[in-house]
Amino acid sequence: MAKMKEIKAKNMNVEKFIADKVKDIQQAVGDGMAINALSGGVDSSVVTVLGHRALGKNLKTYFIDNGIMREGEPARVVATFKKMGIPVEVIDASRAFFAALKGVTDPEEKREAITQTFYKKIFGKLVVKSKATYLLQGTILTDVDETVAGIKRQHNVFAQLGIDPQKAFGYKILEPLIELRKDGVRKVGRGLGLPEAVFERMPFPGPALAARVIGEAKPDRIALARKATAIMEKTFKDVDAFQYMAILHEDRVTGMRDNKRVFGNQIEIRCWDSVDARKARPTRLSFDLLESVAKKITKTIPEVVSVTYNITSKPTSTMEAV
Incomplete structure (x- = not known):
């Protein structure tokens, strides 16, 4: 497997990176629709603003309330992005996630249960509803490294494991941050004009409190x-x-x-x-x-x-x- 290219935070030209990724997203999606899931974490927040800069109303943003988030998370995230002019629709999916997690104790099986519920059961329906052909997500290089090395399966890594999202879930995935580490993502967040409280926010895992x-x-x-x-x-x-x-x-x-x-x-x-x-x-x-x-x-x-x-x-x- 070819090693993923890395753009180091200290070497990156933030303005050029943003301009290049906006162009890439626009060329990939064209006149079509894309969707993305916003968790409120740094990676998903940055990719949400980047996607809306590229696609405007052609990007539909959802907050999936999976029942395993922190206190007050859905309302806080929606309010933050409303102030930036980005509408976010909340989807209550807690019953589906707890049903998938019932009886599961193995760490990797828990992550897989969350992954399959998120991408197949929940997002599959949203893709059909929105008529989107692309999912925009905030996968970063550390997610790929840890998954490929077998340290732990990150819920948002597919191609590097030989999984074709188009065949598995019915849509293509765009990952504009995949060449960056967390420090690089924070720089992009600042460059996009996100509030410091968002781009400097502490990392929070994709499986949320199920990982804790x-x-x-x-x-x-x-x-x-x-x-x-x-x-x-x-x-x-x-x-x-x-x-x-x-x-x-x-x-x-x-x-x-x-x-x-x-x-x-x-x-x-x-x-x-x-x-x-x-x-x-x-x-x-x-x-x-x-x-x-x-x-x-x-x-x-x-x-x-x-x-x-x-x-x-x-x-x-x-x-x-x-």
Whole structure:
């Protein structure tokens, strides 16, 4: 397999990159229609604005509410893009995703279940409805590298695995950011005029909170991870880090509530220093901050009795747990 060309952030001419990609998208789609899914993350946000600059009303943008997002995510994302003049239609697909995840515990099988539900069941219908022939998505080079290397299957990588999206799903996929790493995508976001809060936003995985629940991603377990994530993100809002997250472990651990022994849940906190996610080291946080977030999580979420902090670099750890 030929190695993917990389455009390094330090060498890129942002204005030329944007102009070239706008032209490429216009030439590919022509007078046809394209669709894309906006999650609110950096990659999907940048590709959404890039696509709308190229296609205008010929790009239909959807937010797929899969039931596994963070607190208030759909409303926040829609409001942000409305301010930029980009309409976003929310599709409630939570029942379909939880049905696909039922009984699935293996990390790769979970990712595959989400991939198939997203691209076949949900987007297949939207493609027919919109009469689109192209899906615009924010795949970046790190997604490809990790998938091809077998580190973990990214939900948005196909051609590099020998999968033809046209045959598998009925539409072609355009990936204008695939030569970039995260730092390059952020530069493009700035060049497109996105708010800093969007292009500097912390990375969030395609499988959403399902990637932060070890074991089966049941609705009640996703809810626990969502609550812990909200507390952690509020507590860590002033931390200068590449990414941080709360992970719900599968095993129960011994704890105490009201002077009685209980078996409760365990949340693992991860916080990373990195440039492009290929390598990372745990952020050296103050013990006071770690103790504070542990107290808030265990006080607010009765089901959780233990909070831990990951201190292993990538490699051997990965940034996400699942």
